[in-house]
Amino acid sequence: MMLLKINNLCKSFGGLSAVLNFNLEIRENELIGLIGPNGAGKTTVFNLITGVYKPDAGEIIFKGENIGGLPPYVICQKGIARTFQNIRLFNNLTVMENVKIALHKNVPYSLPAALFRLNSFYRGEKEIEEEAIRWLKLFNLDHRREEIASSLPYGEQRRLEIARALATHPTLLILDEPAAGMNPNETLELMELIRRLRDEFKLAILLIEHDMSLVMGVCERIYVLDYGQVIAEGKPEEIRNNKRVIEAYLGEEV
Amino acid sequence: MIMNVFANRWGKLGAEILILAFIFLFVQYFITVGVFNQYHQIIITSLCINIILAVSLNLINGFTGQLSLGHAGFMAVGAYVSVVLTKFMGMPFLVGLVGGCLAAAAAGFVIGVPTLRLKGDYLAIATLGFGEIIRVILQNIEYVGGPAGIVGIPKMTTWGWLFAGVVITIATIQNLINSSYGRAIISVREDEIASEVMGINITSYKVLAFVIGAFFAGLAGGLYAHYFYIIKPETFNFLKSFDVLVMVVLGGLGSTTGAVIAAAFITLLSAALQAFPAIRMIIYALILILLMIYRPQGLMGNKELSVKILGKIWSGKNDAA
Amino acid sequence: MLELMQQIVNGLSLGAIYALIALGYTMVYGIIKLINFAHGDVMMVGAYVGFFSVSMLGTNIVVAMIFAMLACALLGVIIEKVAYKPLRRATRIAALITAIGVSLFLEYTTIFFLTPQQRIFPQGTFPVQDYSLAGISVSNKDIFIFISAILLMVILQFIVKNTKTGKAMRAVSEDKDAAVLMGINVDNTISVTFAIGSALAAAAGVMIGVYYNTINPLMGILPGLKAFVAAVLGGIGIIPGAMVGGFILGILETLVSGYGNSLYRDAVAFGILILILLIKPTGIFGKNTGEKV
Ligand SMILES: Nc1ncnc2c1ncn2[C@@H]1O[C@H](COP(=O)(O)OP(=O)(O)O)[C@@H](O)[C@H]1O
Ligand SMILES: [Mg+2]
Numbered sequence: 087m088m089l090l091k092i093n094n095l096c097k098s099f100g101g102l103s104a105v106l107n108f109n110l111e112i113r114e115n116e117l118i119g120l121i122g123p124n125g126a127g128k129t130t131v132f133n134l135i136t137g138v139y140k141p142d143a144g145e146i147i148f149k150g151e152n153i154g155g156l157p158p159y160v161i162c163q164k165g166i167a168r169t170f171q172n173i174r175l176f177n178n179l180t181v182m183e184n185v186k187i188a189l190h191k192n193v194p195y196s197l198p199a200a201l202f203r204l205n206s207f208y209r210g211e212k213e214i215e216e217e218a219i220r221w222l223k224l225f226n227l228d229h230r231r232e233e234i235a236s237s238l239p240y241g242e243q244r245r246l247e248i249a250r251a252l253a254t255h256p257t258l259l260i261l262d263e264p265a266a267g268m269n270p271n272e273t274l275e276l277m278e279l280i281r282r283l284r285d286e287f288k289l290a291i292l293l294i295e296h297d298m299s300l301v302m303g304v305c306e307r308i309y310v311l312d313y314g315q316v317i318a319e320g321k322p323e324e325i326r327n328n329k330r331v332i333e334a335y336l337g338e339e340v
Numbered sequence: 341m342i343m344n345v346f347a348n349r350w351g352k353l354g355a356e357i358l359i360l361a362f363i364f365l366f367v368q369y370f371i372t373v374g375v376f377n378q379y380h381q382i383i384i385t386s387l388c389i390n391i392i393l394a395v396s397l398n399l400i401n402g403f404t405g406q407l408s409l410g411h412a413g414f415m416a417v418g419a420y421v422s423v424v425l426t427k428f429m430g431m432p433f434l435v436g437l438v439g440g441c442l443a444a445a446a447a448g449f450v451i452g453v454p455t456l457r458l459k460g461d462y463l464a465i466a467t468l469g470f471g472e473i474i475r476v477i478l479q480n481i482e483y484v485g486g487p488a489g490i491v492g493i494p495k496m497t498t499w500g501w502l503f504a505g506v507v508i509t510i511a512t513i514q515n516l517i518n519s520s521y522g523r524a525i526i527s528v529r530e531d532e533i534a535s536e537v538m539g540i541n542i543t544s545y546k547v548l549a550f551v552i553g554a555f556f557a558g559l560a561g562g563l564y565a566h567y568f569y570i571i572k573p574e575t576f577n578f579l580k581s582f583d584v585l586v587m588v589v590l591g592g593l594g595s596t597t598g599a600v601i602a603a604a605f606i607t608l609l610s611a612a613l614q615a616f617p618a619i620r621m622i623i624y625a626l627i628l629i630l631l632m633i634y635r636p637q638g639l640m641g642n643k644e645l646s647v648k649i650l651g652k653i654w655s656g657k658n659d660a661a
Numbered sequence: 662m663l664e665l666m667q668q669i670v671n672g673l674s675l676g677a678i679y680a681l682i683a684l685g686y687t688m689v690y691g692i693i694k695l696i697n698f699a700h701g702d703v704m705m706v707g708a709y710v711g712f713f714s715v716s717m718l719g720t721n722i723v724v725a726m727i728f729a730m731l732a733c734a735l736l737g738v739i740i741e742k743v744a745y746k747p748l749r750r751a752t753r754i755a756a757l758i759t760a761i762g763v764s765l766f767l768e769y770t771t772i773f774f775l776t777p778q779q780r781i782f783p784q785g786t787f788p789v790q791d792y793s794l795a796g797i798s799v800s801n802k803d804i805f806i807f808i809s810a811i812l813l814m815v816i817l818q819f820i821v822k823n824t825k826t827g828k829a830m831r832a833v834s835e836d837k838d839a840a841v842l843m844g845i846n847v848d849n850t851i852s853v854t855f856a857i858g859s860a861l862a863a864a865a866g867v868m869i870g871v872y873y874n875t876i877n878p879l880m881g882i883l884p885g886l887k888a889f890v891a892a893v894l895g896g897i898g899i900i901p902g903a904m905v906g907g908f909i910l911g912i913l914e915t916l917v918s919g920y921g922n923s924l925y926r927d928a929v930a931f932g933i934l935i936l937i938l939l940i941k942p943t944g945i946f947g948k949n950t951g952e953k954v
Contacts, residue, residue, distance in 0.1 A: 129954070136537055138954050162539035170954070176530040178642070186520065187527045191539035193520040197548075200519035201512055207519065208349065214520060254539050407754050454939050461696045461757050465889065466938050469931030472886075476928040533954055582761060589758055618777075621769035628762030632755045633747045 088147075089114045089258060089290050090135075095144035095154075097130055104130040106314040108144070112258065117284055118292045119305035121325075123334055127314040128294045129171055132262055136168050137161040148258070163191060167256035169247040171263050171294075177236035181227055181246055184235050185218040188253035218253070225249040225279075241272045245279075252283065259283070261293040265300050273297055277304050302326065310334065364503050371499055381499075385567050387607045388502035389560045392509045394587040394599040396556035399513050401585070402594035402642070403522070404549040405529030406456060407464040410471030411557050411584050413451075416576035417474060418444040418558025419565040420484055423493050426566070433496040437562040444558025445551045447474070452550035456543060468578055478573040489572025490565075497567035505563055509556045514596060516552065525549050529594070586624050589631060592638030597645040602638075667797050668919045669912055674803040674872065676911020677810035681865040682888030683895070683903035684817065685858030691834040691898035692854045694753060698760035699740060700862055701885015702767035707733045707863025708876040709771065709780075716783050726809070726867045730860035737859025738852050746848075764885075771878040779877035787871050806868045813864055814904055817857065821900060826853055834898065887914075887930040894937050896944030905945065 088111060095108040105127045112118050120128050133139040135146055137158035146154040153161050167188075176184050195210035222228045225245045230238060235246060244264055251259060264280070265273045277300055284291050295301045301308060302322040310318040310325060312334040318325055325331055367384065370376045376384065393411060400408045422440030425431045431439070455466045479487045516522050527535040528542045536542050565571045587606050591598030606624075613620040631638060682704055689697045707729040714725035744763050748756045790801045821827035829850045832840040841847055869884060870876050891910045895902025910930060918926040937944060 133954055138533060138537065157541075158533075158536040159539050159541045162537055168537055170534070174531050174534040176527055176534065178530060179526065183523060183526075187523050187535070187540070188538045190520045190524045190527075195520075197516075197521055200521050201515050203515055210520070250538065407757065455935070458938055458942065460753050462893075462938055462942060464754075464757055465696065465886075465893075466935055468886075469890075469934045473928050473931050476925060480922065480924050582765065585758070585761070618769045618773040621765055622773065625762045625764075625766035625769065629744050629759050629766065632751065632759040632762070633744070636751060636755045 087114050088112075089116075089149065090292075091145075091147040092131075092135075093145045093147070095131070095134060095146065096142045097127075097134055097139060098142060103314050105134065108311075108314070108316060110309055110316070112290050112292060114257070114290055115284065115288055116290050117280070117304055117306050118290075119301040119308040119322075120292060120294045120311060121296070121298075121301055121308060122311035126311040128311055129262055130314075131311070132168060132260055132294065135161075135260065136166060162254055162256075165255070165257040166260065167251035167254045167258075168260045169244070169251055169262055169264060171266070173243050173247055175235040175243060175247055175250070177234070179235060180232050181222065181235055181238070182218055182231045184246060184250050185221050185253050186214055188250045189214050189217060191254050221249045221253050240267050241269075244268065244276075248279075248283075252287070256289065258290045258292065261291065261295075263294050263296060265295055265297045273300055276300070280304055360507060364500075367503070368499055383607065383611050384499065385497065385502060385563075386611070387604060388506050389564050390584070390587060390603040390607050391506050391600050392556055392560040392563070393584045394591065394603040395509050395513055395596055396553045396560070397584045398588045398591070398593065398596060398599040399516070399525075399549050400553040401588050402592070402599070403517055403529065404525050404546055405593075406546055406550070407460065408467040408550070408553070409464050409578060409581050409585065410451070410467035410469075410474075411553070412576040412578060412580035413471030413474035414444040414448055414554040414557035415561035415564070415580065416478060416571075416573065417447045417554075418561030419571050419576070420478060420490075420561075421558070422562035423490055423565045423571065424484065426496070427490070427493055433501070433566065436566075437501075437559060440562035441555045441558040444561065445555035448551040448554025449547065452547045452554075456546040456550060468581070471576075471578055471581055475573045475577055478576075485572070487573060489570060489575075491570045493565055493569055493571065495567060495569065497563045502563060505559055509559065510596060510600070513552070513556075517596070521545075521548070526594075583624070586627060590627055590638055592640035592642060594642035595638070595640035595644055598638055598640030598643075601640070601645070663796050668916050670797055670799055671803070671919070672912030672915035673908070674806040674810075674868075674911075675915060676908035677807050678865045678868050678872065678907075679884065679888045679891045679911050680904045680907025681810050681813060681861045681868070682884060683891040683907045684814070684900065685862045686889050686892040687895070687897055687900060687903040688830070688854050688858045690892065691900075692830065692851055693745070693749065693756075695745060695756045696760060696889065697745075697858075698757065698885075699763035699767055700858070701881035701883075701888065702764050703733050703737055703740070703859045703881070704862040704866040704869070704885065705771065705876070705878060705881035706736060706767060707859075707866030708870045708880065709775070709866075710863065711867035711870055712780055712782060712876055715786050716780075722787055722805075722867065722871065726864050729863040729867050733859040733863035733866075734856040737855040737862075740859075741852060741855040746851075764882075768878055768881070775878065777878055779875045781875050782870055802871055806872060809864065810868070813861060817861070817900070820857070826850070830854055883927060890930040890934040893942075893944055894933060896947030899944070899946045902944055902946040 090110070090112040092108060092110040095105055097105040108131060120131065122128055130139065134141050137156050137160070141154045144154065145152050148164060148166065153164060176187060193210065194213055195206040199207045219228065222231060225248065227242060227246055227249060230242065235243065238246060248261065248264065265276055268276060280291060281304055283289055305322060307320065308322055308325045309316055310331050317330045317334060318328045371381065393415065397408065397411045400406055418440035421443040422436040425439045426433055426436035451467070451470045455463060455470065458466055478484060484490055524540045525545050527538070527540060528545050532542050587602040588599055590606070591602030609623065610620055682700065685700050686697060689695060710729040710732045711725040714720045714728045715722065720728070740763055744759050745756065748759055787802060791798050792801070821830060829840070829845045830853065832843065832845055833847055833850045837847060869880065887910060888907065891906035892903045894909060895904070895906030910933065913933070914926055914929050917929050
């Protein structure tokens with residue numbers, strides 16, 4: 087079944103067209119890559135999907151409903167979660183608090199229950215605590231619970247950001263350069279993790295990545311973006327041999 | 341395990357009630373036997389009112405990260421509405437106080453919804469503007485005495501009311517902050533975009549914090565009005581808001597215990613310098629400037645002073661405070 | 662109609678004063694993104710320098726204005742170096758709180774040394790004369806204020822547009838890092854900006870002294886806030902915007918106190934501020950920019 091369908095999406099800044107007539111389709115449980123040279127407009131596409139930017143034109147159909155231009159929190163509640171190219175954790179808060187904030191979306195008690203410390207508050211906090219720990223264990227961050235997020239090593243910060251995104255229970259997870267700054271070993275582990283998450287949580291995943299081994303290794307289909315437009319789309323091996331893609335990347339490593 | 345949690349929770353509550361009862365009776369005893377004279381009682385009253393103001397402004401400025409400079413305006417609304425209810429309409433004090441709080445909260449909502457879309461320094465100036473508008477409006481309402489204000493307000497604020505006010509303010513705000521709703525509020529301060537993408541409606545949480553903060557500023561206003569006999573619009577100008585700001589900044593944005601300690605310090609400082617108002621203000625000014633340059637996080641940063649931390653300081657291992 | 666024209670003419674001199682103060686706000690904001698809350702108080706200091714120059718040294722009002730401008734230019738540079746420079750990398754909130762501190766400091770040290778009492782310019786500092794032009798009356802006071810304000814604005818425009826310093830100022834407000842690469846001394850440029858802005862405020866301070874005839878240590882607060890509103894109205898950081906905003910505000914205020922309730926005069930500025938922030942926070946001449954994620 088079709089999960090996300092983007093039609094003729096456009097966004098420009100001043101005179102610059104960052105995204106122009108962009109189209110994309112993702113089915114449930116698919117793993118899709120979005121690649122392209124720096125400044126091609128990939129991150130802008132993500133910002134449009136998640137409501138951080140408002141589209142100038144075009145539709146973003148998610149589960150049959152146009153979500154283009156809705157505020158980010160509504161889009162999150164509909165089931166899209168993301169990470170950021172430049173990690174945006176809640177830097178001064180603990181690892182645990184970072185995940186708990188993502189769980190707020192389904193907070194199991196009311197505001198008065200919190201203010202007056204009703205029983206449902208204590209029960210609810212216990213549930214939140216347990217679920218947060220489950221997510222941290224899954225990402226092997228359990229031992230870091232009480233540490234301040236910004237004090238974690240880079241690779242762990244990236245993992246925490248994914249854990250936090252997943253804690254919102256999305257059906258579509260979008261990752262902006264998840265392997266950036268990771269060493270080859272960490273990247274391999276990440277590939278494993280991405281596959282596992284997809285299977286375990288029945289997720290569709292859309293990722294931007296510069297590390298070609300990762301993209302080619304895990305993605306089932308790949309879109310190539312250049313100057314805001316899709317110049318190629320297909321299976322990894324098709325993309326690898328596509329002339330226009332090679333041209334677009336001329337001067338950059340493939 | 342569950343039994344354990346419960347035993348802990350009730351045990352803790354019991355201990356807290358015991359300590360509070362002790363503080364209350366202790367001060368009450370000294371007032372009754374006359375050790376605390378009129379002058380001391382005025383200081384105690386100012387202290388309690390300042391704590392309520394500082395802790396509630398800290399919810400907005402410290403925990404939510406939205407710099408508001410209009411707190412005195414909400415205090416004014418609480419003061420005037422409560423006096424209208426008690427003095428003009430003959431309602432009981434409790435009704436007056438609650439009415440004042442609700443009116444202030446409503447004012448907070450009306451002002452918060454449009455202005456909280458603004459960021460940082462723009463928000464600060466807009467809230468300052470709204471605070472001043474409230475004052476100008478009060479000056480123009482003949483029913484409440486115009487610029488001369490209301491005189492002859494019955495003195496109903498007692499130590500009991502003040503103490504209850506402080507406890508309820510601190511308890512409510514701490515309960516809020518230490519809950520999922522509070523984490524949502526703090527996430528807005530930390531990173532609005534990340535917070536919104538995590539499903540948090542940042543505008544509604546800013547408004548929530550603003551409304552609750554205004555509610556308690558209204559409480560402070562009602563308690564103030566029914567102690568000091570007279571209120572006039574000029575009392576609630578933006579210098580009053582700056583007073584509270586000094587306390588919050590000094591205590592550390594985002595630390596309730598910091599706000600309480602700073603409120604106490606500033607109250608005592610003002611009392612000591614009562615005869616030298618200019619010097620008092622110069623010291624406030626220097627506190628703001630020097631703190632921002634040398635210790636922008638304030639005395640406490642965003643940490644809370646607790647028995648545990650005290651213990652650590654005692655044993656000399658601490659670097660938190 | 663005549664009545665309306667009269668009110669507008671009355672508003673011009675007040676507007677000119679707001680415009681002068683607003684220029685300082687806007688220049689400083691443009692260059693270091695700080696709402697210099699103490700700007701109105703620098704104006705107050707200027708008024709006092711002018712007052713003492715007239716009353717103790719016996720100078721005329723023009724010389725007094727020049728003294729005030731020189732003294733405040735120096736004061737502005739000192740404030741910047743001592744209080745704001747250490748905070749250049751801090752959050753904007755921290756900088757704003759510092760500015761509030763500086764504002765309180767200037768007000769209350771003045772009260773401490775000079776008492777909170779208001780002072781009245783000596784008789785004959787400015788002999789008032791009214792002229793009538795096509796049924797509209799203007800005083801030489803208003804003409805003096807208006808003409809000297811316009812003169813100062815013209816000089817400012819010339820400095821910003823045609824001198825090396827002015828170009829450096831524009832470059833730094835455009836992009837500080839790029840300005841450094843181009844070999845511009847950013848620290849000096851910021852100091853010059855404070856000096857010029859403060860000098861303009863000082864001139865405005867002396868004008869307010871002439872306009873109301875009295876001065877006091879807290880006189881800078883309200884005109885300061887209003888001038889800030891004028892700067893926001895025109896688009897903060899934009900020099901012509903501050904001038905236009907100042908005149909609009911001055912005229913509106915005069916109209917409100919002329920036709921409506923003078924007690925609401927002080928609420929006009931804040932009403933405008935809130936409206937403009939809600940409708941177009943970038944002001945009349947401002948462009949919209951968004952955060953890059
Ligand atoms: N908020 C913004 N304001 C102005 N220009 C922007 C903004 N966001 C992105 N851009 C521009 O849009 C283009 C695409 O950027 P981006 O989507 O970040 O590229 P990518 O992620 O593919 O490297 C770039 O030229 C960038 O400078
Ligand atoms: Mg990118």
